[in-house]
Amino acid sequence: MPELPEVETAARNLRRWTAGRKVVEVILLDRAVVRRGLSTSARDADPEGAVVLEAAHGPLTVLRRGKRLGLRLGDTPILAHLGMTGRFVRQQDAPKHARAQLVLDDGPPIFFADARRFGGLATVTGTLEDAVAAGLGPDALDTPLDGPALRKALDARGPLKPLLMDQARIAGLGNIHAAEALWWARLSPFAPGRSLTPASADALAAAITRQLTFALDEVASDEVAYLSDGAHVANPFQVYGREGEACSACGTPILRDVQGGRSTFWCPTCQPLSPAQA
DNA sequence: ACAGATGTTGATGT
DNA sequence: TACATCAACATCTG
Numbered sequence: 001m002p003e004l005p006e007v008e009t010a011a012r013n014l015r016r017w018t019a020g021r022k023v024v025e026v027i028l029l030d031r032a033v034v035r036r037g038l039s040t041s042a043r044d045a046d047p048e049g050a051v052v053l054e055a056a057h058g059p060l061t062v063l064r065r066g067k068r069l070g071l072r073l074g075d076t077p078i079l080a081h082l083g084m085t086g087r088f089v090r091q092q093d094a095p096k097h098a099r100a101q102l103v104l105d106d107g108p109p110i111f112f113a114d115a116r117r118f119g120g121l122a123t124v125t126g127t128l129e130d131a132v133a134a135g136l137g138p139d140a141l142d143t144p145l146d147g148p149a150l151r152k153a154l155d156a157r158g159p160l161k162p163l164l165m166d167q168a169r170i171a172g173l174g175n176i177h178a179a180e181a182l183w184w185a186r187l188s189p190f191a192p193g194r195s196l197t198p199a200s201a202d203a204l205a206a207a208i209t210r211q212l213t214f215a216l217d218e219v220a221s222d223e224v225a226y227l228s229d230g231a232h233v234a235n236p237f238q239v240y241g242r243e244g245e246a247c248s249a250c251g252t253p254i255l256r257d258v259q260g261g262r263s264t265f266w267c268p269t270c271q272p273l274s275p276a277q278a
Numbered sequence: 279a280c281a282g283a284t285g286t287t288g289a290t291g292t
Numbered sequence: 293t294a295c296a297t298c299a300a301c302a303t304c305t306g
Contacts, residue, residue, distance in 0.1 A: 003285065040287050041300045067286080084286045085302080097302085116302050118286050158294065167287085174285055240285090261297060263284085283305075290298075 002082040004067055004141055004172030005215040010088050011064040012220070014071070017090045017110055018060040023073055025103040026053050033099035033112065035120040038068075038081050042117050049123040052076065053100075060102075063132050065139050066171025070124075070132030077128035083118030140172035141212045147202035154193035154201075161189035162260040164208075173208065175262050176240045177215060181207040182266065183239045188273040189264045239265040 002010075028034065032045035034053055058074025069080040080086075089095055092108045100121065102110040112121070124131040137153060138145070153169040154160065163169060164178040173181065182189050184207035187200055196204070218236065235241050238248055243256035247267035257264050 006285085038287085039300090043300075081286080083301090084284075086286090116284090116286085116300090118301065156294085162295090176285060260295080281306090284303085286300100288299090290296100292294105292296085 002067060002084070002086060003174035003177050003215070004139075004212055005177075005219045006087075007064060007067045007069060007082060007172075008141065008216055009219045010082065011062045011069060013090070014060065014062045014069075014088055014110070018104065021107070022059050022105045023057055023102045024105050026056050026073070027101040027103065028054060028099070029094065029101060030099040030117075032117075033114070033120050035122050038079055038120055038122045040083060040118040040120070042120075046122065049121075052123045053078065053121060061128075063128060065132050065142075066136050066167050067174070068132055068136065068171075070128045072128050077124040077131060079122045079124055079131055080112070081119050083114060083116060083120070085116040086112065086114035086119030088112055136167050136171040137169045138171065140170050140208055141216070145170070145205040145208055147198055147205045150205045150208075151196050151198065151201035154196055156193045158193060159190045159259060160187060160193050160196075161264055162262075163193040165260075165262075170208075172212065176237065177208075177211050179240050179265050180237055181211045183207075183271060184211060186270050188271045189259060189266050190273050239267060241265065 028050055031047065031050045032042040034046050034050040036044045036046045056073040056076035061072040063070035067081065071078040071080055088110055090108055090110045094101065095111055095113045097113045097115040098111045099114050100112040154163045156163055161178050161182060164173050165175065179189065181204065185200065185204040187204060239254050242254045242265060244253050247254055247270060250267065250269045252267050252269040254265055255268055
């Protein structure tokens, strides 16, 4: 599930859970969770990094940029990425697919669980601040996105949606929220980034902020939200996962297509691929 | 049963 | 350069 709102929630939870406490031990339940350079493959396991993590202990500091977390555990800087199914939970017993465990000096431990194993941990060379920012564009939520900056970031010939998901341009938007933000801004996912007018860039910047803020509020209900994963609520999105359903604004059936190997959903009426988008 | 999806990010190839 | 495609991995849905 993790896009930026879930990662921000994870960061807040970790801070809250460790406030006034110390991590006294790191237990790796799946040593391949420690990767070279946050690779998404367990085949890039980093055994030496694993040894470093196992020696880490002390108070925890948490940074976030886009979907990437930076953890300072005592003197040890660590990067963490949730991949597609990663999550942090604080509870007594190990959840399914637990990969790592942080033992605290007080209360239940924190587990990193990740069914699909695209997520992972990595040791860092250099400062944690540099590592957490390396290769990422401005954070889509923290950095108040303004139209001009966004227009510059998206100044490329390719279609808007993949550009929005390019973490080097803007850090934090994934498949769902990119689709949703484009709907709110009434922009076609297929429109060339370079075709953004100043006015549409303003609208898109506002839509991104709105979408992420809204989603963060939805997810922000801490670990309870995670534990109730099974309890499926109604699809809270305007277009994502709604192929064939009526657009909430105009009633036109939502379309689905594939861009860059990912499903894209949009309303052809509200988000026309037309010449003038002002 | 099985084919085909799935919120992630890279490494390839044209 | 900049696309698209696949691969990593484990589940879930039709």
